[in-house]
Amino acid sequence: MIDPTKKIGVFLTAGVLLSSIVSGVAAGDDRALKASVAAQDAAFEAALEHSFQAKGQAGMDRLKRNEVQKACSRLDPPPADVAEKISRQASADVKFPPDGKFFGDWKKGKGIASVGSGMQSSDDPAVANGGNCYACHELDPAEPGWGTLGPSLRNYGKLRGTSEAIVKYTWTRLYNSNAVNPCSLMPPFGAAHVLTEEQMKDIMAFLFDQASPVNQ
Amino acid sequence: MKKMWKSLIVLIGGGVATLAAIDQGLAADSGADQFDSYRAMLADDNPGQFWIDDGSSLFHKPRGPNKAPLDACDFGLGPGVVKGAYAQMPRYFKDADRVQTLEGRIVWCAETLQGIKPEQLLEPHYKNASEENSTADELTQIAAYVAAQSNGMAYALPLNSEQERYSYALGKYVFYRRMGKMDLSCASCHDAPGRTIRGVTLPVMTDPKTAGAVMAAFPAYVIKDGNVRTFWWRNERCLLAMRLPWLMTGSEIDAALTLFQAVQAQQSETPIQVPGIKPRA
Numbered sequence: 001m002i003d004p005t006k007k008i009g010v011f012l013t014a015g016v017l018l019s020s021i022v023s024g025v026a027a028g029d030d031r032a033l034k035a036s037v038a039a040q041d042a043a044f045e046a047a048l049e050h051s052f053q054a055k056g057q058a059g060m061d062r063l064k065r066n067e068v069q070k071a072c073s074r075l076d077p078p079p080a081d082v083a084e085k086i087s088r089q090a091s092a093d094v095k096f097p098p099d100g101k102f103f104g105d106w107k108k109g110k111g112i113a114s115v116g117s118g119m120q121s122s123d124d125p126a127v128a129n130g131g132n133c134y135a136c137h138e139l140d141p142a143e144p145g146w147g148t149l150g151p152s153l154r155n156y157g158k159l160r161g162t163s164e165a166i167v168k169y170t171w172t173r174l175y176n177s178n179a180v181n182p183c184s185l186m187p188p189f190g191a192a193h194v195l196t197e198e199q200m201k202d203i204m205a206f207l208f209d210q211a212s213p214v215n216q
Numbered sequence: 217m218k219k220m221w222k223s224l225i226v227l228i229g230g231g232v233a234t235l236a237a238i239d240q241g242l243a244a245d246s247g248a249d250q251f252d253s254y255r256a257m258l259a260d261d262n263p264g265q266f267w268i269d270d271g272s273s274l275f276h277k278p279r280g281p282n283k284a285p286l287d288a289c290d291f292g293l294g295p296g297v298v299k300g301a302y303a304q305m306p307r308y309f310k311d312a313d314r315v316q317t318l319e320g321r322i323v324w325c326a327e328t329l330q331g332i333k334p335e336q337l338l339e340p341h342y343k344n345a346s347e348e349n350s351t352a353d354e355l356t357q358i359a360a361y362v363a364a365q366s367n368g369m370a371y372a373l374p375l376n377s378e379q380e381r382y383s384y385a386l387g388k389y390v391f392y393r394r395m396g397k398m399d400l401s402c403a404s405c406h407d408a409p410g411r412t413i414r415g416v417t418l419p420v421m422t423d424p425k426t427a428g429a430v431m432a433a434f435p436a437y438v439i440k441d442g443n444v445r446t447f448w449w450r451n452e453r454c455l456l457a458m459r460l461p462w463l464m465t466g467s468e469i470d471a472a473l474t475l476f477q478a479v480q481a482q483q484s485e486t487p488i489q490v491p492g493i494k495p496r497a
Binding site for chain 1: 386397400403414461
């Protein structure tokens with residue numbers, strides 16, 4: 001539970017902010033509105049700090065957002081110039097494998113794709129993170145269930161081949177999907193260090209290898 | 217009598233394996249159909265009924281250092297009035313000077329009326345993430361009892377105070393907030409129709425009809441856990457999967473997220489019918 005004395009202060013602030021927002025709208029003053037929206041957002045952000053507590057490996061730092069997350073936290077997509085900046089920055093930050101090798105072991109990739117745990121407050125930080133690919137995508141049709149948050153990736157390599165362009169595009173998608181699609185629903189597996197470079201290579205092999213069940 | 221019911225619960229537990237197979241083995245829609253018939257089969261003997269019965273006993277019993285029952289607790293309609301109270305929660309309470317959820321209000325009343333420390337009620341299930349733990353706990357029992365007194369009524373949030381409107385706006389803000397290492401918001405999964413995760417259909421919490429079905433069912437008997445879970449738990453399970461820190465029961469954002477979703481739900485006028493029956497969450 002929350003410390004009640006702390007609460008009162010927050011609510012007083014909230015009340016004052018809310019009335020300032022209402023008066024700002026009534027006056028039709030754009031600057032006042034912008035200032036009061038910013039003040040309200042600051043109060044909302046403060047609410048996060050006292051509503052959550054660190055647990056296991058999930059520290060309070062995880063509530064902080066980067067600039068992309070801030071721009072994508074809204075009902076509508078960001079304006080075109082912001083979206084373009086997001087994808088340009090994400091593209092520039094993609095790290096391709098320094099050894100030039102994009103493919104690891106598809107058998108390992110098959111396992112990583114189906115593991116859904118890792119990084120949760122209840123997970124052991126010593127255990128490698130899963131990719132949880134089936135949460136959103138169809139890959140190996142033998143897997144018992146998959147989601148539709150992302151497109152089907154069945155026959156991924158078979159349909160697309162292994163040109164340098166498609167291989168780099170796929171690595172980029174895995175590393176930080178915002179590079180291709182600003183505010184993508186897909187987690188930035190490389191940029192956010194969800195998966196290691198080696199794990200990403202294994203997933204790449206799982207997607208492209210002709211022997212992988214994805215391409216059967 | 218209780219023993220008989222316990223063996224029944226074990227029996228139902230055996231059905232969980234079958235159910236899990238149904239969930240995983242079939243496409244989302246046919247799986248949902250099969251679950252519907254399973255749910256209908258359970259409806260007359262909903263194990264969650266025991267949480268309500270036990271919650272009723274706990275509610276009226278003198279307890280804690282003050283040896284007081286919860287009968288004087290005001291859930292928004294006056295001290296001791298539980299009928300219809302849950303349908304109007306979360307709401308603003310002057311005495312606590314905050315918007316409170318059902319669970320938050322119970323904890324607050326237990327502390328102020330009975331002298332029971334919040335930790336005592338929160339420790340068993342509200343501070344850990346263990347699934348498949350069928351141990352019943354007092355807070356959930358009391359919550360199930362109070363919530364069931366709104367059965368047959370649709371949500372009707374008052375939203376007539378500045379604090380409640382602020383809480384709603386905060387809930388909406390958090391619902392769309394991209395965060396955590398997986399870079400997700402509630403909206404990523406629950407703001408568009410036709411989305412499934414691992415073959416499981418995701419309820420659209422901004423659609424009154426689907427939000428209504430979810431909100432009307434909690435506190436719900438969760439078959440995977442063999443336990444009753446409240447709506448706080450439902451939200452925390454998602455936040456856990458988003459790799460976020462722990463959402464404190466009764467916190468400002470717990471209330472805000474619940475209020476935002478309850479307001480979506482109330483437009484459908486779906487009658488509350490708790491405990492609902494849920495396969496996993």
